[in-house]
Amino acid sequence: MTQTYLTRIGGLIRDARRHKGMTQNDLAELLATSQSAVARIEQGRQNLSLDMLAKIGDALDSEFVSLGHSGPQHLRIVGGQRLSGSIDVKTSKNAAVALLCASLLNRGRTTLRNLARIEEVNRILEVLGSLGVKTRWLPDSSDLEITPPARLDLDSIDVAAARRTRTVIMFLGPLLHDYDAFELPYAGGCDLGTRTVEPHLSALRAFGLEVTATHGFYEARSDRSVNPQRAIVLTERGDTVTENVLMAAARYEGTTVIRNASPNYMVQDLCFFLEKLGVRIDGIGTTTLTVHGKGVIDIDVEYSPSEDPIEAMSLLAAAVVTDSEITIRRVPIEFIEIELSTLDGMGMKYRLSDEYVSANGKTRLVDLTTISGPLKAPTDKIHPMPFPGLNIDNLPFFALIGAVAEGSTMIHDWVYENRAIYLTELTKVGGRVQLLDPHRVIVEGPTKWRAAEVVCPPALRPAVVVLLAMLAAPGTSVLRNVYVINRGYEDLAERLNKLGATIEVFRDI
Ligand SMILES: CC(=O)N[C@H]1[C@@H](OP(=O)(O)OP(=O)(O)OC[C@H]2O[C@@H](n3ccc(=O)[nH]c3=O)[C@H](O)[C@@H]2O)O[C@H](CO)[C@@H](O)[C@@H]1O
Numbered sequence: 450m451t452q453t454y455l456t457r458i459g460g461l462i463r464d465a466r467r468h469k470g471m472t473q474n475d476l477a478e479l480l481a482t483s484q485s486a487v488a489r490i491e492q493g494r495q496n497l498s499l500d501m502l503a504k505i506g507d508a509l510d511s512e513f514v515s516l517g518h519s520g521p522q523h524l525r526i527v528g529g530q531r532l533s534g535s536i537d538v539k540t541s542k543n544a545a546v547a548l549l550c551a552s553l554l555n556r557g558r559t560t561l562r563n564l565a566r567i568e569e570v571n572r573i574l575e576v577l578g579s580l581g582v583k584t585r586w587l588p589d590s591s592d593l594e595i596t597p598p599a600r601l602d603l604d605s606i607d608v609a610a611a612r613r614t615r616t617v618i619m620f621l622g623p624l625l626h627d628y629d630a631f632e633l634p635y636a637g638g639c640d641l642g643t644r645t646v647e648p649h650l651s652a653l654r655a656f657g658l659e660v661t662a663t664h665g666f667y668e669a670r671s672d673r674s675v676n677p678q679r680a681i682v683l684t685e686r687g688d689t690v691t692e693n694v695l696m697a698a699a700r701y702e703g704t705t706v707i708r709n710a711s712p713n714y715m716v717q718d719l720c721f722f723l724e725k726l727g728v729r730i731d732g733i734g735t736t737t738l739t740v741h742g743k744g745v746i747d748i749d750v751e752y753s754p755s756e757d758p759i760e761a762m763s764l765l766a767a768a769v770v771t772d773s774e775i776t777i778r779r780v781p782i783e784f785i786e787i788e789l790s791t792l793d794g795m796g797m798k799y800r801l802s803d804e805y806v807s808a809n810g811k812t813r814l815v816d817l818t819t820i821s822g823p824l825k826a827p828t829d830k831i832h833p834m835p836f837p838g839l840n841i842d843n844l845p846f847f848a849l850i851g852a853v854a855e856g857s858t859m860i861h862d863w864v865y866e867n868r869a870i871y872l873t874e875l876t877k878v879g880g881r882v883q884l885l886d887p888h889r890v891i892v893e894g895p896t897k898w899r900a901a902e903v904v905c906p907p908a909l910r911p912a913v914v915v916l917l918a919m920l921a922a923p924g925t926s927v928l929r930n931v932y933v934i935n936r937g938y939e940d941l942a943e944r945l946n947k948l949g950a951t952i953e954v955f956r957d958i
């Protein structure tokens with residue numbers, strides 16, 4: 450950070466503190482630092498990490514953090530270094546978004562412990578705030594307290610924030626219980642090509658929800674006299690569609706059977722949370738869920754979502770591409786077993802600790818230590834499947850790992866229209882990636898990575914894949930517009946730096 454920038458930030462922090470009627474000592478206490486450190490910050494004499502800036506923003510409840518919106522965020526990466534040490538996997542984006550939506554089912558206060566502090570969550574908090582839901586991060590933690598109002602102010606929905614996530618579609622399930630007619634903006638999110646909402650709409654029809662799509666909004670009408678008459682059979686085994694139906698079933702005072710349900714990690718987390726709300730669910734972790742709902746849910750509850758298997762895979766890929774030995778702690782092993790089996794076939798070596806249990810009391814975790822060594826391309830193509838298959842979101846990491854392995858790796862992303870295309874971005878850093886058709890790429894390895902300046906592709910996992918390749922590329926690379934990465938990863942650059950990477954976060958100001 451330049452001196453002028455630090456001085457400007459310091460001045461803003463001082464003004465915000467005074468505005469709140471706080472002394473430097475008061476602020477120091479909230480930041481767990483000293484009064485003299487606060488004085489240095491305010492005078493622009495102290496380098497500030499993004500983490501510290503975020504903490505100060507929280508403590509002062511202040512708009513000055515909107516400085517962060519002054520320009521897109523970029524990363525400067527000095528690559529070619531090995532990583533070492535240990536890193537904890539954080540809780541998942543996908544459980545976080547489901548749980549935030551599910552908190553709308555509860556009239557009481559919901560506390561979500563150790564929630565991922567990522568941009569996707571921030572957008573949903575903006576949407577919830579615009580509806581009148583009170584949310585606050587508890588001091589010195591990533592615990593979020595959520596208190597809904599008696600009635601949501603649906604007319605005031607923050608449309609801009611809602612359009613930046615796909616999650617808004619998951620408001621349908623919770624809202625249909627209490628609102629006869631409402632509008633939600635079209636779901637957005639990563640640009641992965643068209644993603645259908647039809648399975649959501651047809652499944653929720655069983656609860657009397659009719660949705661028409663008009664001028665950028667879903668217009669929903671709910672007839673609460675309509676209840677599921679038979680098992681709801683999902684046309685695809687999707688994660689968010691299963692969650693939407695679970696949330697509809699949670700407050701239907703009868704029994705709902707959901708078939709072809711996704712048993713994936715985020716769905717399991719949602720089920721465990723619903724159980725805490727008093728909803729009984731049989732078949733958790735299978736493709737048939739039987740839900741015994743409750744008409745009214747009014748309970749103060751807390752829940753700790755589980756660790757993110759996709760982040761675990763990302764860190765594993767970071768170790769492979771930099772040929773490093775690191776320990777990845779808190780890996781939700783059940784949700785990454787097929788990935789590990791595939792890596793076994795490629796000759797990867799690693800050690801696993803004994804299993805222990807996540808804070809949700811259910812999910813099995815291990816610590817995984819990577820062992821460096823050569824890899825060979827897999828014999829067969831790598832393709833994803835709904836759980837328990839190789840996770841759809843983990844597929845892009847196999848393009849990176851394939852680029853390190855000796856031979857040709859075929860990646861078949863049958864799921865998303867656009868995602869395989871973004872994997873060709875790896876060619877900018879020296880990858881030999883050939884697009885066979887919109888769904889298939891062939892990656893030739895091993896790769897001599899080279900530093901480059903790249904703008905993030907508009908998709909989370911392919912963007913992370915480019916970042917990780919840059920870690921391996923000797924020299925200085927620049928990755929521009931990393932919002933898409935921050936959508937799903939908390940402080941990724943800082944955390945990789947703790948493993949020995951050299952990544953600087955900077956902005957255009
Ligand atoms: C917030 C969240 O939890 N997001 C995850 C969720 O999104 P989400 O549940 O929204 O995924 P979608 O419903 O968009 O499904 C992804 C794509 O897979 C296709 N499809 C899916 C299942 C199936 O049995 N057949 C089929 O064809 C869909 O048509 C779609 O094109 O699941 C995706 C697929 O695991 C993940 O990439 C997302 O990270």
Ligand SMILES: C=C(OP(=O)(O)O)C(=O)O
Nearest residue numbers: 615638639842909910937
């Ligand atoms: C595609 C993804 O997520 P989302 O459903 O949030 O777009 C992802 O996590 O890679």
